[in-house]
Amino acid sequence: MVYGGKPSTGCKNCRKRKIKCDEQRPACTQCTNTDRICPGYAQLFDLVLRDQTESVTRKAQRRNKRDPRNVRVTAAAEETPVTAVVAGRSEAQRPLGAFRTSSFPIASPTHSGYVLPLSLPRSFHDSPEQQAVNGFFVNYVSIRRHPYSRRGYLDCLLPLYQNARDDSLLSLATTAMALAIEGASPSTAHYRKLSHSFFGRALVKTSRAIRDPIESVKDETLMSVLLLSFYERVLATSETKDISGVHDTGAVALVKHRGKENGKSEMSARLLLAVQTQVVDHCIQTASPFGKTSADLDSMRPDAFETAASRLTSLSARLSDLTAYAYPILKNRAQFPSQEQLMSILDYAGDVEAQLSTWPATVPDDWHWRPSHTFDSLPSQESKLYVYNRRVDIYHDIWVASIWNSYRGTMLMIQYLTLQSLGMLNPPPLSAFAYRIVSAINRVQELVDDICGSVPFNLGTKTFGGPSDRSEVRYPDDGIHKASSDYRKSAAGLGGWFIIDPLKIAAKAISLREGQQDWMLKQIERIQRIYTIKKPIECPTSEMPTPHCPGGRG
Numbered sequence: 001m002v003y004g005g006k007p008s009t010g011c012k013n014c015r016k017r018k019i020k021c022d023e024q025r026p027a028c029t030q031c032t033n034t035d036r037i038c039p040g041y042a043q044l045f046d047l048v049l050r051d052q053t054e055s056v057t058r059k060a061q062r063r064n065k066r067d068p069r070n071v072r073v074t075a076a077a078e079e080t081p082v083t084a085v086v087a088g089r090s091e092a093q094r095p096l097g098a099f100r101t102s103s104f105p106i107a108s109p110t111h112s113g114y115v116l117p118l119s120l121p122r123s124f125h126d127s128p129e130q131q132a133v134n135g136f137f138v139n140y141v142s143i144r145r146h147p148y149s150r151r152g153y154l155d156c157l158l159p160l161y162q163n164a165r166d167d168s169l170l171s172l173a174t175t176a177m178a179l180a181i182e183g184a185s186p187s188t189a190h191y192r193k194l195s196h197s198f199f200g201r202a203l204v205k206t207s208r209a210i211r212d213p214i215e216s217v218k219d220e221t222l223m224s225v226l227l228l229s230f231y232e233r234v235l236a237t238s239e240t241k242d243i244s245g246v247h248d249t250g251a252v253a254l255v256k257h258r259g260k261e262n263g264k265s266e267m268s269a270r271l272l273l274a275v276q277t278q279v280v281d282h283c284i285q286t287a288s289p290f291g292k293t294s295a296d297l298d299s300m301r302p303d304a305f306e307t308a309a310s311r312l313t314s315l316s317a318r319l320s321d322l323t324a325y326a327y328p329i330l331k332n333r334a335q336f337p338s339q340e341q342l343m344s345i346l347d348y349a350g351d352v353e354a355q356l357s358t359w360p361a362t363v364p365d366d367w368h369w370r371p372s373h374t375f376d377s378l379p380s381q382e383s384k385l386y387v388y389n390r391r392v393d394i395y396h397d398i399w400v401a402s403i404w405n406s407y408r409g410t411m412l413m414i415q416y417l418t419l420q421s422l423g424m425l426n427p428p429p430l431s432a433f434a435y436r437i438v439s440a441i442n443r444v445q446e447l448v449d450d451i452c453g454s455v456p457f458n459l460g461t462k463t464f465g466g467p468s469d470r471s472e473v474r475y476p477d478d479g480i481h482k483a484s485s486d487y488r489k490s491a492a493g494l495g496g497w498f499i500i501d502p503l504k505i506a507a508k509a510i511s512l513r514e515g516q517q518d519w520m521l522k523q524i525e526r527i528q529r530i531y532t533i534k535k536p537i538e539c540p541t542s543e544m545p546t547p548h549c550p551g552g553r554g
Contacts, residue, residue, distance in 0.1 A: 009166070012039045025167065041166060129175050129198070132191055136178035139467065139493045143486050148307040148364055149399040153226050153274035156267050160220050169209050170220045172202035173227040180234045181493075184531040185466025192235075199231060210254065217258045222271050225251045229278055234497075251275045277313045283320035284413070287327040308363045309403055315359055316410050318352045326417050330424070337424055345421045346436075353414045359407060367400050369393040372476040375456060386461050388452040388519050392476050398490040398498060401454050405502040408447045412505050415440045415447070441511055448506045448516065455503070455523055458495035464529055467493040496527040503527075 010021025011028050013036055021028045027038035141154050157174065164170040176198035183191030206224060209215040229251060255275050258268075283289065326345045329337050337345075372392045375383055383390070395401040418440045422433055460475040469492040475483040507520045527533065 009041060011041055128188075128191055128194055129179060132178040132182040132188075133175055135182050136174070139489055140181065143490045144397075145399045145490075146364075146367070146396050148367075149309055149397065149403055153223060153271055156219075156270055157223060157227075159267075160223055164220060168220070169202060169205040169215075169224045170227075172198050172205060173224040173231070176202055177227045177231050177234075180231050181467065185468060186464075186532055187466070189532060195231070199228070202228060216254065219265075219267055219271060222251065222254050222258070222275070225254060226271065226274055226278070251278070273310050273313065276310075276317075280313055280317050280320060284316070284323060284410070287320075287323040289321050289324035308359075308367065311362060312359055312403060312407055315356050316406070318355065319410050319413060322348050322352050322417065323413065326421075330417075330420055337421075339425065342421045342424055345417060349414050349418045349421070353411065353418075356407070356411060356414070366396050367404070369395050369401075369404070369454070370478065372456075372478060374474065374476040374479070384519075385522075386456055386459070388455070388516065389449070389513075391449065391453040392456045393450075393453040394457050394476050394478060395454070397487060398458065398494055401457055402494075402498040405451055405454060405499065408451050409502045409505040412444060412447050412509065415444045416508065419444075444509050445512060448509055448512060448520075451499075451502045451506045452516070452520065455499060458491060458499040459523070459526065459530075460491060460495075462492065462495075462530055463526060467496075467531065469493075496531050500524060500527050 008015050008021075010023060011031065014021035014028060014030050017030075019030060021030060023041060024032075026040075030036075031038035137158065141157050145155070160170060161174055176195045179191040179195035179198065182188050183195060202224065206221075206228065209221045209224070215221050255272055322345075325348065329341050329345065370393065372394045375387050375392055376390075378386075395404070418436070422437055422440075425433075456476050460473045462470065462473045469485075469488045473488075473492070475488055475491055477483050503520050503524050507517055507524070509517070
């Protein structure tokens with residue numbers, strides 16, 4: 001494929017007549033004024049991946065006719081085309097030429113029958129929104145990952161996006177998300193302001209789509225609502241805003257409206273899991289009960305699509321119910337908790353912990369982390385900036401590391417509730433509870449150490465520069481194979497977003513080793529600097545009830 005210049009987004013008639021198209025819908029003014037049938041407009045993604053080989057070849061041949069001294073350029077057009085199958089239809093793609101493309105295979109066949117394109121263009125000199133969308137797909141959507149680590153939905157986006165119109169809800173939501181993500185780099189910070197416009201237009205179309213009996217049951221509509229929720233989370237993390245959760249609630253309502261019949265395909269099942277994961281996370285953060293909703297969503301997901309990631313989501317739903325029950329009791333300054341209430345919280349927490357403790361035994365063998373000695377050669381002072389206590393763990397990929405840290409954060413919250421409840425018992429806990437106190441304190445230290453050990457895998461030695469990969473940044477490896485391009489890109493783009501919440505939860509712990517909490521707070525500052533996050537670091541006691549030392553009311 002040869003790059004032939006900036007793509008025209010006008011209709012085919014205007015492009016053929018070589019006149020400016022105003023791109024009015026459903027028909028442009030030029031076609032209307034000349035009584036022509038307007039053929040419509042090409043999709044943005046088709047333009048991004050358009051094949052310009054024949055166009056450039058024709059131009060070269062015309063130049064050759066005018067000047068016989070020029071060499072004819074025909075080889076590119078005669079090469080064997082590469083076939084990509086997308087959503088069941090075959091498209092011939094010319095071999096890649098002048099485009100700078102990704103050098104890794106993007107995906108392989110899935111059970112739903114589609115294969116993602118073999119490569120994506122890396123950069124275009126085009127409008128900010130087109131550059132952002134292009135970067136979003138290359139750096140986030142197209143990266144390979146462990147099949148059982150899928151709790152999200154971005155890997156479902158490309159086949160849906162390719163069939164969407166430029167002005168569709170999905171296209172607008174994707175563009176808003178792409179601008180927000182790509183705007184994390186200091187050089188493209190203005191993308192964030194531009195994203196607000198696309199977000200507003202997407203909201204208007206969302207309101208129409210959920211009221212339409214046909215549009216409301218489409219995967220594209222549910223995907224769009226998930227993207228809008230993701231957009232809200234990115235801005236809430238980056239700026240001083242709270243997450244409303246309105247899109248999560250809307251996604252659950254859409255899933256229930258779609259019914260079990262619309263959740264049988266692999267893509268629908270994965271979108272359902274993504275909804276469940278986001279709502280569980282939101283309920284845990286806001287101490288809202290998930291209750292019967294979790295069981296309802298579990299029953300709608302086909303058993304064939306259960307994975308280690310989906311099992312963790314289902315188990316974590318119980319923590320949201322625990323926090324919704326315990327927080328009002330423990331935070332009630334007007335009335336001190338009764339012994340019965342505290343014992344009830346302890347029993348509840350022990351039950352949830354026992355269930356969650358079964359999860360690690362169910363993960364695939366290649367999910368377990370391994371030690372790395374990549375940073376051992378760094379000077380001691382420099383190593384302390386990136387590594388805590390000389391521990392560096394490596395994982396199968398960045399998503400597997402994220403799921404493990406999600407599990408650790410969930411377990412930490414249970415330990416915090418346990419320690420605080422024990423500390424509020426009056427009279428102080430007797431020796432009968434001593435084992436539980438010591439066990440919880442040791443478990444907290446173990447979980448925090450595991451989270452700290454994953455920080456180098458998520459961040460490497462990156463200290464600035466936004467979500468793009470930088471060649472001078474070092475990432476850990478196994479000593480045999482160097483860090484792959486997929487891993488480097490995913491760590492640069494997503495590592496900070498994935499590790500920041502687990503670090504914040506871990507930083508709330510007490511009775512840690514001297515200096516460990518300060519090290520974690522510095523890592524959070526590093527993430528905020530990398531992704532230009534404006535939101536200040538929260539005090540370790542600001543959100544979650546801090547575990548009090550046993551022996552009094554604390």
